Amino acid sequence: MASTHPQRILIIEDQPEGHRLLGRIVDELFAPATRDHAPDLAQAEPCLYNAYDLVLCDLRLPDGLSLGWIERYRRLHPDAWLVVSTLYDDDDLVFASLRAGADGYLLKTDPPELLQDTLSRLVRGEPPMSPTIARKVLVHFRGQAPDTPRPQPDIDTEGLEQLSPREQEVLTLIAQGLSAKMVAGELQTSRYTVNDQIKSIYRKLGVRNRAEATAQAMRMGLVDLG
Structure with a gap:
């Protein structure tokens, strides 16, 4: 990953209120970091070749899903933080995003204070994931139902x-x-x-x-x- 205190940030978000919210959060957390903005995939295309420390990317943009963009950016910049910011929490999109190369997954339906607290975890090198998403990921990787006791895993x-x-x-x-x-x-x-x-x-x-x-x-x- 990039420096745990991002210096260059890109927000890919088409909704003005979503952009303002994320902009305010990253300004409070990471000032004096600089940030760029792209409202759709077409305008995010040139940003593929810029080395950002942190990219916050909506999943559903006016000109398509951003999964392909995320995968391409990950290949070009393996040390960047790539964090999805979206309204959607269905399993297919969550795990498709992780497979594409996302490090974190934020739900814009979370309260702003929770979003800020979750995103702040990357300063400690922790993947920023909304609690609902973190639970999905843990359940998936442990291969068990949410309410069953956690077994001691066998060493792989x-x-x-x-x-x-x-x-x-x-x-x-x-x-x-x-x-x-x-x-x-x-x-x-x-x-x-x-x-x-x-x-x-x-x-x-x-x-x-x-x-x-x-x-x-x-x-x-x-x-x-x-």
Whole structure:
């Protein structure tokens, strides 16, 4: 991920009131960060090539769903925070967004104070997800009904064996919330090397973003985030 205090922010949002709300929240959280705005996919297209630290992206825009844009931006900028901001909480869109490369998922129906608190988590390296969405993700990855006791998971040794010792180190650190730059400092290597290792980890494990990678790290016994 990019610096945990974003300096450059892009908001892709077609509704003026939604743009004003998100703009106010990011200004309060991340000032003096600069922010750009695109009201649709056509105007977001040139932004694909700009290295933002944080992108807040609506899902349903006047000229289509933004899933393809999210996937393309993730490939070009693997270290950015990509957060969906939408009215829709159905499972298909939630997990399609995560597969496309989103790190977080905010519901615009949440109170502004909750939205601000949720988004502030990225400063600590935590994926920002509205509580309703976080519960969906946890239930999905644990493979159980919401009201059943959580079993102690078996260690995924097969997944662990796919990774080199250095890749296991990198996965452990990013699952703990460190950005690629911070991992590079911790392991005394270059950020570019770490980015390549993250891409390799994602490919080997079949994951698309930090949330899925963290879930895999938990299953492998590399981290325990409760």
